[in-house]
Amino acid sequence: MALRIMILLALLLAVGVAEVRAASPQDVLAGEILSRMSDGQSVYYDGANIVGDLNLRALPGSRAGSSLQLINCTVSSATFNDLTMNSDLVLWGTSFGNASFDRASFQGLADFANTSFQHSSFRGTSFAGPAVFDGAIFRDNTSFEDTNFRQDTSFKETIFKGIADFNYTRFDSYTYFSGAQFHQEALFSDVDFSGALDFSAAAFAATANFFQSRFNAASFNDAVFSGPAQFGLAKFSGLSSFGEAVFAGEAGFNLARFSDAAYFSGAVFQKDAFYGLTKFQDIASFQGARFDGNLNFKSGSISTLLFEKATLGPDSRINLNDTDFARLKAHWAEITGHVIWDPGAYLALVSNYHGLGWSDDEDDCYYQYRKLDQSHKRWGMSKAIDVVAWISCGYGVRPDYAVAWALLTILAFALVFWRGDGIRRSAKPLYEQAERDTVPEHVTFRNALFFSTMVFLSQGPIDFLPIGRHRYNVILEGILGWLLLALFLVTLGRVMIR
Numbered sequence: 001m002a003l004r005i006m007i008l009l010a011l012l013l014a015v016g017v018a019e020v021r022a023a024s025p026q027d028v029l030a031g032e033i034l035s036r037m038s039d040g041q042s043v044y045y046d047g048a049n050i051v052g053d054l055n056l057r058a059l060p061g062s063r064a065g066s067s068l069q070l071i072n073c074t075v076s077s078a079t080f081n082d083l084t085m086n087s088d089l090v091l092w093g094t095s096f097g098n099a100s101f102d103r104a105s106f107q108g109l110a111d112f113a114n115t116s117f118q119h120s121s122f123r124g125t126s127f128a129g130p131a132v133f134d135g136a137i138f139r140d141n142t143s144f145e146d147t148n149f150r151q152d153t154s155f156k157e158t159i160f161k162g163i164a165d166f167n168y169t170r171f172d173s174y175t176y177f178s179g180a181q182f183h184q185e186a187l188f189s190d191v192d193f194s195g196a197l198d199f200s201a202a203a204f205a206a207t208a209n210f211f212q213s214r215f216n217a218a219s220f221n222d223a224v225f226s227g228p229a230q231f232g233l234a235k236f237s238g239l240s241s242f243g244e245a246v247f248a249g250e251a252g253f254n255l256a257r258f259s260d261a262a263y264f265s266g267a268v269f270q271k272d273a274f275y276g277l278t279k280f281q282d283i284a285s286f287q288g289a290r291f292d293g294n295l296n297f298k299s300g301s302i303s304t305l306l307f308e309k310a311t312l313g314p315d316s317r318i319n320l321n322d323t324d325f326a327r328l329k330a331h332w333a334e335i336t337g338h339v340i341w342d343p344g345a346y347l348a349l350v351s352n353y354h355g356l357g358w359s360d361d362e363d364d365c366y367y368q369y370r371k372l373d374q375s376h377k378r379w380g381m382s383k384a385i386d387v388v389a390w391i392s393c394g395y396g397v398r399p400d401y402a403v404a405w406a407l408l409t410i411l412a413f414a415l416v417f418w419r420g421d422g423i424r425r426s427a428k429p430l431y432e433q434a435e436r437d438t439v440p441e442h443v444t445f446r447n448a449l450f451f452s453t454m455v456f457l458s459q460g461p462i463d464f465l466p467i468g469r470h471r472y473n474v475i476l477e478g479i480l481g482w483l484l485l486a487l488f489l490v491t492l493g494r495v496m497i498r
Contacts, residue, residue: 030054037064042087046071054078056085067108070094080104088129091115101125112136122147133158141184144169152195155180166191177202188213196238199223207249210234220245231256242267250293253278264289265306275300276319291316297323305329312338320345328352332361332368341372367398402488409484410452413477418448422470456481 026045030052033043038059043066050073056064057079067087076097081104088108095116103124110127114135122144131149134156141162148170157179165187173195180202191213199220206227213231217238228249234256241263251273258280265287272293278300285306295312296319307330312318318335321342328349339345346369353362417423423443443451443464451464455477466474 027051033068034058037066037068040066042066042069044069044071045073048073050075050078052077056083057081059083075099096120106131117142127151127153130154138162138164141165149173149175152176157181160184160186163187171195171197174198182206182208185209193218204229215240225249225251228252236260236262239263244268247271247273250274258282258284261285269293269295272296280305286310294319297325299323300325302326302328307334310334320348323348325352327356329356331358332364336364336368343369343373346372363398399488402484406456406481406484406488409477409480410449410456413455413473414445414449414452416473417451417466417470418443418445420470422468422473423448423451423464423466452477457485 026048028045028048028050030050033045033050033054034056036043037056048070050070054075054077056062056068062082062084064083064085065087067089068085069088069090071090072093073091074095078096078099080099080101082102084105084107086107088111089106090109090111092111093114096118098119099117100120101122104122105126106129108129110129110131112131112133115133116137117139119140120138120142122142123146125144125147127147127149128151130151131153134154135158136155137159139161141164142160143165145165146168147166150172152174153171154176156176158177159181161183163185164182167187167189168191169188170192171194172192174197175193175195176198178198178200180199182202182204183206185206186204186208189209189211191210193213193215195216197215197218199218201222202220203224204226207230208225208227209230211230212233213235215234215236215238217240218236219241221241221243223242223245225246226248228251229247230252232252232254234253236257237259239261240258243263244266245264246268248270250271251269254274254276256275256278258278259282261282262280262284265285266289267286268290270292272295273291274296276296276298278297280300280302283304283306284302287306287308287310289310291310292313294317298319299322302323302325304327305325307328310330312335316338317340318338319340321340321344323345325348332349332353339349346365350362350366350369353359353365421443447464455474459478
């Protein structure tokens with residue numbers, strides 16, 4: 001009985017060991033793969049552990065005519081340097097330790113989706129067919145420097161934990177980096193994106209450098225730039241969209257060129273945004289954008305700038321010095337107090353509002369221009385004239401100022417005539433009714449106010465006469481009346497006729 005139990009336990013143990021072995025990865029020698037590919041055979045493994053250095057450069061002539069498919073495999077070391085692969089390469093879900101693909105040429109599909117790389121390099125590699133890196137993880141620095149992607153390329157939701165170097169790379173067709181994560185520097189200097197580009201919802205934790213790159217229909221919608229974003233000297237053709245993007249660091253677009261529409265609506269700039277010497281040949285939309293830092297358009301060229309409902313921080317400044325803009329659509333109330341003082345910039349804005357037909361904005365901007373211009377002048381005749389123009393009629397755009405001064409003048413002289421007892425009843429009243437009305441020897445304030453008003457508007461009523469030195473007050477009020485009335489009519493006419 002005991003012997004039977006022992007035999008049964010041994011059988012169960014053997015079955016368990018067999019199941020463990022069956023579940024463990026299959027060990028495959030790298031030499032076996034090379035041997036089969038040397039014979040022109042296609043290679044396919046799923047869940048295998050590749051033992052040894054998979055050096056495909058050792059193939060005859062460094063050429064592979066058959067396909068290689070390693071699905072969910074583990075490769076400690078692989079070398080594809082200088083390899084020409086004429087068939088498909090599928091490495092879906094495979095985990096690499098050290099992998100080098102420098103100067104390799106892939107003529108068919110190159111599928112690296114969900115692949116993991118500890119150390120990797122793709123310098124000078126050529127992808128003639130589609131290249132897929134969706135969901136791949138690069139755990140250390142990786143380089144695609146001077147690589148050429150001739151067909152559709154996809155890095156959707158790829159994670160770069162080290163530096164990602166794509167400098168001098170060419171993307172000839174559609175390119176997708178949507179949802180990609182760059183934990184360290186993302187280097188894309190002097191890159192050609194000839195096809196449509198999608199960086200939507202990409203996350204850049206450090207510097208994102210796209211200096212002097214060339215874009216065609218690029219989308220960075222909802223992208224997050226946690227570090228500095230450098231697009232200096234970049235050239236954008238086709239629609240370029242940064243809608244709802246977040247720039248936590250400085251946004252540098254100095255000397256960039258936008259041949260078609262540029263869309264920054266809803267974007268958030270938490271630090272300074274630089275567009276100095278930038279050229280927008282089509283519409284540039286910043287509608288609803290938020291600027292916590294400064295916005296610099298100095299010496300830029302803008303066809304049409306849409307800036308409605310953009311919000312500016314309390315200390316934010318807009319630099320429009322020497323900026324050439326044909327049309328800027330932002331109400332003065334939205335940007336007043338933020339535009340850096342420059343006479344040319346303010347006059348350009350006045351002309352801009354005139355062209356748009358926004359009369360109130362034109363007046364407000366001109367008023368602010370004259371006020372700032374006055375504040376920068378030294379005391380002298382020119383500044384004195386400016387002060388008079390400001391107080392009397394708001395530099396010719398505030399007719400209510402002249403009305404206020406007219407009312408104040410009438411009231412002041414009425415008080416003078418009343419308190420100084422400066423008018424008397426005429427011996428020949430103008431109207432019969434006046435003969436029946438009893439007028440006191442000393443006039444009331446009501447009489448003085450009536451007399452002052454008539455003097456200001458034309459001449460004093462003949463049923464009241466000034467006495468003594470108040471005759472000179474009548475002359476002075478009459479002169480002021482003519483001047484203020486003329487000033488009011490001129491200012492009102494300027495505003496109404498326009």
